[in-house]
Amino acid sequence: xxxxxxxxxxxxxxxxxxxxxxxxxxxxxxxxxxxxxxxxxxxxxxxxxxxxxxxxxxxxxxxxxxxxxxxxxxxxxxxxxxxxxxxxxxxxxxxxxxxxxxxxxxxxxxxxxxxxxxxxxxxxxxxxxxxxxxxxxxxxxxxxxxxxxxx
Numbered sequence: 001x002x003x004x005x006x007x008x009x010x011x012x013x014x015x016x017x018x019x020x021x022x023x024x025x026x027x028x029x030x031x032x033x034x035x036x037x038x039x040x041x042x043x044x045x046x047x048x049x050x051x052x053x054x055x056x057x058x059x060x061x062x063x064x065x066x067x068x069x070x071x072x073x074x075x076x077x078x079x080x081x082x083x084x085x086x087x088x089x090x091x092x093x094x095x096x097x098x099x100x101x102x103x104x105x106x107x108x109x110x111x112x113x114x115x116x117x118x119x120x121x122x123x124x125x126x127x128x129x130x131x132x133x134x135x136x137x138x139x140x141x142x143x144x145x146x147x148x149x150x151x
Contacts, residue, residue, distance in 0.1 A: 046095050053091045056128065060084030063135045070142040080138060083131040090127045094120040 029035040046053040
């Protein structure tokens with residue numbers, strides 16, 4: 001569908017020159033609440049069907065819980081939270097991409113489908129390794145200090 005030319009903008013305003021007609025788009029998500037409902041459905045689907053997503057949720061919750069227990073600085077807890085969130089977000093993207101590839105190739109083997117899936121899984125792996133590095137850097141020193149002070 002081509003964009004429809006609207007009236008010329010008034011000088012000094014930010015009115016768009018083109019407006020796109022998106023027929024039926026209101027039926028997808030009629031309001032913000034419905035958009036959040038769809039997003040939650042995606043998260044729920046990943047949690048129910050993706051073992052690695054559940055593992056990442058547990059490890060992320062453990063890392064954040066441990067950082068609170070060790071009384072890390074707020075910024076350190078935020079960094080652990082951001083890296084954990086990135087892993088979960090990439091796991092969701094990986095799940096979406098795998099589903100889309102499977103739909104496209106109809107569960108048959110195709111070398112490009114394999115590359116797409118492997119690269120998406122690689123992105124999750126890279127983010128998970130970075131998250132482990134961040135968590136180890138921030139959690140291990142105070143954890144060792146706590147362990148040594150107990151003895």
